[in-house]
Amino acid sequence: MTTRQIDSGMVAYQILNEEGTLVSNMPDLGPAPQEMLLKLYRAMQLGRTFSHKIIALQRQGRATTFGSLVGQEATAVGLAAPLRQEDWLATSYREIASHIWKGIPLPTLIYGFRGFTAAYPPECHTLPIQIVIGTQMLHAVGLAMAAKLSGDPVVAVGVCGDGATSEGDFNEALNFAGVYQAPAVFVVQNNGWAISVPRKKQSAAPSLALRGPGFGIPSVLVDGNDVLAVFEVMKQAVEKARAGDGPTLIETLTYRIGAHTTADDPRRYRDEAEVEAWKAKDPIARLRRFLLAEGMLTEEQDRELVAAVEEEINQAANEALALPPNAPDAFFDWTAATLTPRLQAQRRDAQQYAQE
Ligand SMILES: Cc1ncc(C[n+]2csc(CCOP(=O)(O)OP(=O)(O)O)c2C)c(N)n1
Numbered sequence: 240m241t242t243r244q245i246d247s248g249m250v251a252y253q254i255l256n257e258e259g260t261l262v263s264n265m266p267d268l269g270p271a272p273q274e275m276l277l278k279l280y281r282a283m284q285l286g287r288t289f290s291h292k293i294i295a296l297q298r299q300g301r302a303t304t305f306g307s308l309v310g311q312e313a314t315a316v317g318l319a320a321p322l323r324q325e326d327w328l329a330t331s332y333r334e335i336a337s338h339i340w341k342g343i344p345l346p347t348l349i350y351g352f353r354g355f356t357a358a359y360p361p362e363c364h365t366l367p368i369q370i371v372i373g374t375q376m377l378h379a380v381g382l383a384m385a386a387k388l389s390g391d392p393v394v395a396v397g398v399c400g401d402g403a404t405s406e407g408d409f410n411e412a413l414n415f416a417g418v419y420q421a422p423a424v425f426v427v428q429n430n431g432w433a434i435s436v437p438r439k440k441q442s443a444a445p446s447l448a449l450r451g452p453g454f455g456i457p458s459v460l461v462d463g464n465d466v467l468a469v470f471e472v473m474k475q476a477v478e479k480a481r482a483g484d485g486p487t488l489i490e491t492l493t494y495r496i497g498a499h500t501t502a503d504d505p506r507r508y509r510d511e512a513e514v515e516a517w518k519a520k521d522p523i524a525r526l527r528r529f530l531l532a533e534g535m536l537t538e539e540q541d542r543e544l545v546a547a548v549e550e551e552i553n554q555a556a557n558e559a560l561a562l563p564p565n566a567p568d569a570f571f572d573w574t575a576a577t578l579t580p581r582l583q584a585q586r587r588d589a590q591q592y593a594q595e
């Protein structure tokens with residue numbers, strides 16, 4: 240196994256290097272490896288195109304604030320691909336490509352970025368995106384403990400950013416999971432920044448993966464721009480959790496190429512040279528180089544694939560834009576199974592306000 244040395248003093252696991260060359264064994268991709276490689280590639284393209292589309296809609300006043308996933312597609316796809324449908328996924332806002340892989344329909348996701356809510360299919364076992372930083376890690380542990388107590392062979396995955404590791408919720412989630420050996424996998428997408436706060440301000444630990452052993456949780460550092468490495472590490476962690484052998488913490492080293500959200504201007508706080516250096520490690524270009532070199536994809540097929548992905552996203556956007564908006568008080572339907580008297584009063588206020 241060849242790996243690359245990183246500043247943290249730990250070594251990030253890598254299978255496909257920046258040039259798109261295999262530096263470690265290909266993971267077990269199931270009965271049809273070539274199809275799976277192309278599926279992973281397409282899913283990353285879908286994530287990127289989705290991101291571009293919502294940002295364009297936001298600029299036109301047709302979508303809400305949105306956080307770009309450009310540069311982080313390998314982590315989002317690689318973490319979702321080894322999951323079974325019944326495994327739970329609890330993510331932040333940066334992992335739309337994971338939700339797409341889990342089967343959430345594109346129009347449902349796009350409708351969400353119009354500021355409205357459409358139910359996720361319950362069988363997808365995916366929680367809606369979480370904006371409140373770090374809380375989804377607790378939800379993942381709760382889902383994992385429920386599975387454990389019920390004897391279901393189900394794993395729950397919590398995904399957060401580097402900034403979220405400084406939240407109490409993150410640390411409480413890991414502590415509880417370690418003590419009770421929850422069948423959970425925690426993924427920290429270390430994309431270098433928490434809005435304008437750099438990774439080094441989050442922890443003096445040389446790597447975020449090193450936070451795990453303090454909770455008695457085995458941890459892995461992986462190249463987050465290498466979809467195959469993320470897939471392999473995730474697969475092992477999920478299998479381990481499913482076998483009853485407890486949680487794992489995975490730090491994926493990646494980078495947010497775009498702005499934090501459509502409400503941010505990263506030129507105010509970060510060096511353009513840093514962005515350029517990371518562009519050279521692009522996760523999609525890396526797998527594309529490998530597929531082209533192996534003869535699994537031609538330039539022509541690649542162009543067709545990208546055009547088909549764009550068409551799919553555009554059609555889904557048209558569908559989502561044609562849907563009627565939620566009623567102004569609809570969000571009460573999603574907050575509690577039974578509204579308390581105070582919430583009922585608030586709902587009446589909201590209805591009255593909307594009519595004025
Ligand atoms: C509890 C809480 N505090 C603050 C915020 C405001 N906020 C939104 S995103 C963000 C930074 C998160 O950084 P990170 O965890 O690294 O995730 P990334 O955006 O880089 O994917 C903050 C502080 C919030 N949403 N929730």
Ligand SMILES: [Mg+2]
Nearest residue numbers: 400401432433
């Ligand atoms: Mg971050």
